[in-house]
Amino acid sequence: MSPSSDTRFRSELIFMIVAILSVAYATPWAAPLRESARPLLPVVVVILGTISGVWYLVTALLEGVSRKGGWNAAALSLAFGLSSLCMALIHVPLGQVGGPPHDVPLVGAVVFALIGVAQLARAPERSGSPRESSER
Amino acid sequence: MLHRMAIAAMAAGTLVVGACADRDGGTALSTEPQGGSSAVQYVTKGSVAIFNRKTHRLEPVTGLAGGRSGASASIVGAGGSGPTVFVSTGAPGLAKTGGRGFYTFVDDNGHKHGIVLLYRGAGGPPAALQNYTDGVLVSTTSYIWQKTTAGWARTQSVMQVVNKGALVGTFTTTSPVRPGTGSGPIDVVRLERAPSVSPIQRVVGAAMYGLAYAFAPQDATAQGLSLYRCRYEWLRFSSAAVVLFAAGSAMAGAPVLTAFMMTTFIGAITNAAIAEDALLDCLLNYSQLAFSSFSASGAGAPTDKWDCFAGSYSAHCTTAFTL
Numbered sequence: 001m002s003p004s005s006d007t008r009f010r011s012e013l014i015f016m017i018v019a020i021l022s023v024a025y026a027t028p029w030a031a032p033l034r035e036s037a038r039p040l041l042p043v044v045v046v047i048l049g050t051i052s053g054v055w056y057l058v059t060a061l062l063e064g065v066s067r068k069g070g071w072n073a074a075a076l077s078l079a080f081g082l083s084s085l086c087m088a089l090i091h092v093p094l095g096q097v098g099g100p101p102h103d104v105p106l107v108g109a110v111v112f113a114l115i116g117v118a119q120l121a122r123a124p125e126r127s128g129s130p131r132e133s134s135e136r
Numbered sequence: 137m138l139h140r141m142a143i144a145a146m147a148a149g150t151l152v153v154g155a156c157a158d159r160d161g162g163t164a165l166s167t168e169p170q171g172g173s174s175a176v177q178y179v180t181k182g183s184v185a186i187f188n189r190k191t192h193r194l195e196p197v198t199g200l201a202g203g204r205s206g207a208s209a210s211i212v213g214a215g216g217s218g219p220t221v222f223v224s225t226g227a228p229g230l231a232k233t234g235g236r237g238f239y240t241f242v243d244d245n246g247h248k249h250g251i252v253l254l255y256r257g258a259g260g261p262p263a264a265l266q267n268y269t270d271g272v273l274v275s276t277t278s279y280i281w282q283k284t285t286a287g288w289a290r291t292q293s294v295m296q297v298v299n300k301g302a303l304v305g306t307f308t309t310t311s312p313v314r315p316g317t318g319s320g321p322i323d324v325v326r327l328e329r330a331p332s333v334s335p336i337q338r339v340v341g342a343a344m345y346g347l348a349y350a351f352a353p354q355d356a357t358a359q360g361l362s363l364y365r366c367r368y369e370w371l372r373f374s375s376a377a378v379v380l381f382a383a384g385s386a387m388a389g390a391p392v393l394t395a396f397m398m399t400t401f402i403g404a405i406t407n408a409a410i411a412e413d414a415l416l417d418c419l420l421n422y423s424q425l426a427f428s429s430f431s432a433s434g435a436g437a438p439t440d441k442w443d444c445f446a447g448s449y450s451a452h453c454t455t456a457f458t459l
Binding site for chain 2: 011035042049088090103107113116
């Protein structure tokens with residue numbers, strides 16, 4: 001195993017562990033733990049959604065500018081980026097702190113997520129674009 | 137889920153009969169059936185309506201010949217017996233020790249209903265059931281169970297309809313276990329058969345059930361009952377699930393996982409967790425189940441009194457229901 005593949009394997013292993021822990025955190029058995037951290041959850045969504053949304057949008061911008069016919073290829077990243085930003089916007093307190101989630105960004109998050117999934121299914125070969133841009 | 141279904145069925149039966157009872161109230165009556173050959177008796181001084189299974193309507197009943205003095209209606213079952221209720225061993229709703237169980241829900245008109253189940257020290261099916269509406273006792277029902285090898289068969293139930301502390305109606309159902317049938321149910325209420333499935337189907341089914349149990353909000357019955365009131369929470373939860381699905385798809389479709397993709401995925405999961413909590417909160421606001429006293433009752437507890445198990449609605453049996 002080469003050093004690069006070894007590093008890649010370890011990073012993917014870490015990511016998978018994080019993913020499994022995240023899923024476990026969402027199960028009913030983790031409800032007591034989630035209850036204690038409940039006030040912080042919207043903040044977590046806002047931070048992570050903003051980071052990932054900006055990253056997807058930057059990726060889309062780079063793809064759109066640098067690739068041949070890139071704006072079509074950038075649609076996938078653009079959709080996921082807007083969906084992530086909408087997801088973050090759902091929990092941004094507008095006027096009332098701790099109020100119910102906002103429904104308009106929620107609809108936006110769902111619509112853009114579905115567009116992203118459709119793009120993913122339509123052009124699976126482009127699904128690696130985030131990786132390519134991140135490796136650049 | 138089955139636990140709640142059993143309680144809900146019992147409560148629904150109580151409410152249906154209770155809905156047929158008097159609406160005016162009055163002084164106490166001594167109209168409890170004194171035994172007799174008939175199996176189903178209903179005596180009240182109020183108005184009576186019976187649910188017609190064919191027309192699905194409540195039809196008023198006038199007094200019948202032979203009615204007791206002071207009663208506006210006296211219905212006596214013409215032959216036959218009431219439906220046999222059979223609870224199999226290990227069925228939901230059974231207790232291992234004495235105590236009380238609480239079940240609350242809110243109806244479409246905003247009235248809060250409370251069901252209190254009283255269990256004898258030996259456990260088993262509930263010995264008595266108290267039905268409260270907006271904190272006021274409206275009926276009590278006592279049950280007599282006969283143990284069989286397969287479970288318990290209800291041989292008698294006596295439901296007393298109460299209005300402002302006064303008895304206004306009594307509904308008695310007698311279902312004797314016929315000779316030679318004591319080893320099993322007479323009329324099977326709930327029959328569970330072992331499914332004939334292949335090992336692959338069993339494994340796949342178990343996996344799907346495990347996933348549904350782990351990730352779906354619990355208790356489909358409560359969800360169904362509260363679907364309308366929690367429709368916004370349902371929509372938000374569904375939307376969060378769609379976003380989570382998209383994030384998972386993006387992660388699965390990418391050849392290499394990146395930190396930002398993980399960020400998206402964790403954010404989507406957190407978002408779904410928030411929506412799930414909100415949905416569960418909403419469901420619990422409309423349906424609460426609390427079996428908190430399945431232990432030996434302390435001295436002076438209402439369930440220490442034998443008459444409480446017999447369906448008494450006196451003060452020491454009807455501790456203020458404040459859940």
